[in-house]
Amino acid sequence: MKVSLTVNGKPMSGEVEGRTLLSTFLRETLSLTGTHIGCDTSQCGACTVHVDGKQVKSCTIFAADVAGAQVTTIEGMANADGTLGRVQQAFQDHHGLQCGFCTPGMVMASAALLAVNPKPTEAEVRHHLEGNICRCTGYHNIVKAVMAASGQDVSMAAE
Ligand code: FES
Numbered sequence: 712m713k714v715s716l717t718v719n720g721k722p723m724s725g726e727v728e729g730r731t732l733l734s735t736f737l738r739e740t741l742s743l744t745g746t747h748i749g750c751d752t753s754q755c756g757a758c759t760v761h762v763d764g765k766q767v768k769s770c771t772i773f774a775a776d777v778a779g780a781q782v783t784t785i786e787g788m789a790n791a792d793g794t795l796g797r798v799q800q801a802f803q804d805h806h807g808l809q810c811g812f813c814t815p816g817m818v819m820a821s822a823a824l825l826a827v828n829p830k831p832t833e834a835e836v837r838h839h840l841e842g843n844i845c846r847c848t849g850y851h852n853i854v855k856a857v858m859a860a861s862g863q864d865v866s867m868a869a870e
């Protein structure tokens with residue numbers, strides 16, 4: 712069947728089977744490979760995108776179920792001039808990534824938090840990111856990056 716939706720502000724469409732996951736559709740049909748697949752069992756969060764403004768693990772829904780929706784992926788988080796968006800830049804500035812595999816999902820989850828909670832506490836950031844697994848960083852600098860992206864002073868936080 713054909714699915715039409717808006718991805719990163721652009722109308723897009725593609726053929727899917729009823730069982731095609733949104734994560735697969737984004738990567739294989741739309742070639743938006745910034746959305747990563749780390750587990751396929753809804754645990755790692757690497758596949759996190761926004762659907763109609765809400766954070767969703769894209770391996771947990773079928774592509775057919777997002778027909779007509781507004782989807783945002785990591786490719787849509789950059790500024791219009793191609794420079795890194797606010798959350799992306801904070802991850803870079805505060806070393807919130809190492810291998811980078813979890814980073815698209817971390818950025819999308821963090822942006823979703825900041826959209827509803829513009830000045831989260833450290834505890835709120837940690838709680839919100841519980842569904843996103845990072846094998847490299849120990850999370851400290853990810854949390855610091857999210858706090859910095861919210862405009863809070865993290866200069867005294869340990870590296
Ligand atoms: S690939 Fe979706 S949660 Fe891991």
Ligand code: FES
Nearest residue numbers: 809813845846847
């Ligand atoms: S930076 Fe490697 S998994 Fe998070």
